Amino acid sequence: QVQLQESGPGLVKPSETLSLTCTVSGGxxxxxxxxxxxxxxxxxxxxxxxxxxxxxxxxxxxxxxxVTISVDTSKNQFSLKxxxxxxxxxxxxxxxxxxxxxxxxxxxxxxxxxxSS
Amino acid sequence: xxxxxxxxxxxxxxxxxxGITCSGDKLGDKYACWYQQKPxxxxxxxxxxxxxRPSGIPERFSGSNSGNTATLTISxxxxxxxADYYCQAWDSSTDxxxxxxxxxxxL
Numbered sequence: 001q002v003q004l005q006e007s008g009p010g011l012v013k014p015s016e017t018l019s020l021t022c023t024v025s026g027g028x029x030x031x032x033x034x035x036x037x038x039x040x041x042x043x044x045x046x047x048x049x050x051x052x053x054x055x056x057x058x059x060x061x062x063x064x065x066x067v068t069i070s071v072d073t074s075k076n077q078f079s080l081k082x083x084x085x086x087x088x089x090x091x092x093x094x095x096x097x098x099x100x101x102x103x104x105x106x107x108x109x110x111x112x113x114x115x116s117s
Numbered sequence: 118x119x120x121x122x123x124x125x126x127x128x129x130x131x132x133x134x135x136g137i138t139c140s141g142d143k144l145g146d147k148y149a150c151w152y153q154q155k156p157x158x159x160x161x162x163x164x165x166x167x168x169x170r171p172s173g174i175p176e177r178f179s180g181s182n183s184g185n186t187a188t189l190t191i192s193x194x195x196x197x198x199x200a201d202y203y204c205q206a207w208d209s210s211t212d213x214x215x216x217x218x219x220x221x222x223x224l
Contacts, residue, residue: 035213044203044216044217044218045152045160045203045215045218047212047213047215050212060212061118062118094159101148101150101165101169102148102150102165102166102213103150103162103166103207104152104160104162104205104213107159107161108159110159
């Protein structure tokens, strides 16, 4: 079955760029909307943005100025870049799929990213 | 920005019915869904498009959405249902907005 796996550094310095990749296995990325979602320790979920396989994107207005999400269909991957990070960006970052029902039916296991010097 | 609020916590006795509410302006005009999240685990979709259950989700989970409130109902609650539950709203203007989350305790 289709699985998602996040990868990337677990520690990022303040003011630098957080970069994560989500690899889609067991199926093609060439359909559906693919999102990044984060969850600070002990807090709730926050949608960051999505990319469609065609490359079109949409972002949470609260993060839009710092976020870029891109897709590489040849590698079956999509990626997140979050610029100028602060401690407030410390969170578990999940990649997820909208299964055409305006809900996330498939999630990665999540990766913890800590922003600290 | 659009906001969706949930009660912080709900307690329920085993075998009883738990209701978790999700409130937002004209929420009934949007699609609502619900996720269950256990400690250290990724969220799992339990209700989508207001009241549909994904394959593999027990029938005791049901949903409704009208007016300003969406509700997740767990009938015959079991100890394994103890978890955090998040609602999420979607429409073309607000995209995906998560609720604040509710901790369900099965006493």
